[in-house]
Amino acid sequence: MKTSDTAIRAAIVDFCARAGADPLLVQGAGGNVSWKERDVLWIKASGTWLSEAAQEDIFVPVDLAHLRDAVAAGEFSASPKALGDSGLRPSIETMLHSLMPHPVVVHVHAVEVLAHLVRADWLDGLQQALDSSGIAWAGVPYRKPGAELAEAVAQALAGAEASVVFLQNHGVVIGGADIAQVEAALAVLTTALANPLAAAAPAAAAPAELAAGTTTYALLEDAVVQRLATEPALRARLEREWVLYPDHVVFLGPEAYVVADTDALAQAAGAHAPELAFVRDVGVYAAPGFSKAKQVQLRCYADVIVRQAPQHVLHPLGASEIGALLNWDAERYRMSLSK
Ligand SMILES: [Zn+2]
The missing domain is CATH 3.40.225.10 (Class II aldolase/adducin N-terminal domain)
Known part of the structure; x- marks a missing residue:
């Protein structure tokens, strides 16, 4: 020893x-x-x-x-x-x-x-x-x-x-x-390297839960994360600049699941119910079991996005870089330990 x-x-x-x-x-x-x-x-x-x-x-x-x-x-x-x-x-x-x-x-x-x-x-x-x-x-x-x-x-x-x-x-x-x-x-x-934060816009109260198919989604209790669904400028980044660094895609997957409204989520939440859903102008919702490790990654992404000014052009990872991260035993091992 x-x-x-x-x-x-x-x-x-x-x-x-x-x-x-x-x-x-x-x-x-x-x-x-x-x-x-x-x-x-x-x-x-x-x-x-x-x-x-x-x-x-x-x-x-x-x-x-x-x-x-x-x-x-x-x-x-x-x-x-x-x-x-x-x-x-x-x-x-x-x-x-x-x-x-x-x-x-x-x-x-x-x-x-x-x-x-x-x-x-x-x-x-x-x-x-x-x-x-x-x-x-x-x-x-x-x-x-x-x-x-x-x-x-x-x-x-x-x-x-x-x-x-x-x-x-x-x-x-x-x-x-x-x-x-x-x-x-x-x-x-x-x-x-400190960055000014994009000013938060006021958001309407969102329902605490959304029943969609057999899944009951819970609103994530994180005001910064909620901005990703409720503020159009941030949501636009989410839709085109989702994978910005390795841990993000390893924990949260290669695509953001954005739906127009709660009905669309209910329709989608059939056989392939997403674990995490961004409902436009309503809020960010997670299926039961959305882990602490995933919550902190989502918060990190929101923290990075609110530090971008409108003129900043981002550089997302490409498809081959994403594929190399998702088909990797070392990361599968790390995910198997995640809580
Ligand atoms: Zn690292």
Whole structure:
């Protein structure tokens, strides 16, 4: 059984619990954190929630020397060797963490950052916002998480001394000497990249429940999420820019189910009752069993969308990128653990 440095672990667990409780930084099982001790990389286990770091052991020790050898040989799809016997699987992003030279690495889908990363002109936007920040950063184009993303990050780092790597249509990776340094950099980023919110329009009260076929749909109790159905400008984005980053499509599927009215939902809710439905000008409804993991992903999407100004052109993921995410065993495993 591997043991870790108590003080380092305590500081990291404290950060994970706090960041994990902030939906603008971490959503559900998304995001991951690691630290390196000699030849061991401690990495968050796939499917676990950073918010639960203080209650349960979410970290797996893996053989760091093995991963570094694999990176040196260009074998980015090498499987990490877990050193413990916890039965937990190391994060999909273990290779990415191992190739960052920093002792502590944090990867999050921070909303203020993500809102920039889904725009067509994301690189220009970052350049303008971070010009005077003093942060050394690199940006990599969208790649499927895992081996392809790790390879792209390795290439970006080879040409630049960067402690922050922005991932198009995905999130940010921050490396530092310790967790305090990483947390300070994260705070600089979320402040420099903060987005004004689209003003909310008043909405009429929506029915708490909709009976449609054999399914009773419940109105989601989240005022920001409800704006996706009741505000035409936001709804237009939902209809044409639904898949903006990987966790969204993995948890919420490749299409938004938008219906004109409650009758249309009742008609549709036969054999293929959608789990989540956007009823135009009425509200956002979910079938029983719509999980907490899906609720936090939906809130994340709404948080990203209300941070777009009318002139922002977004860059959704394409059909082949979506297909690669949905037909992937690693994600099926993560979904099987979701709550
Ligand atoms: Zn990610």
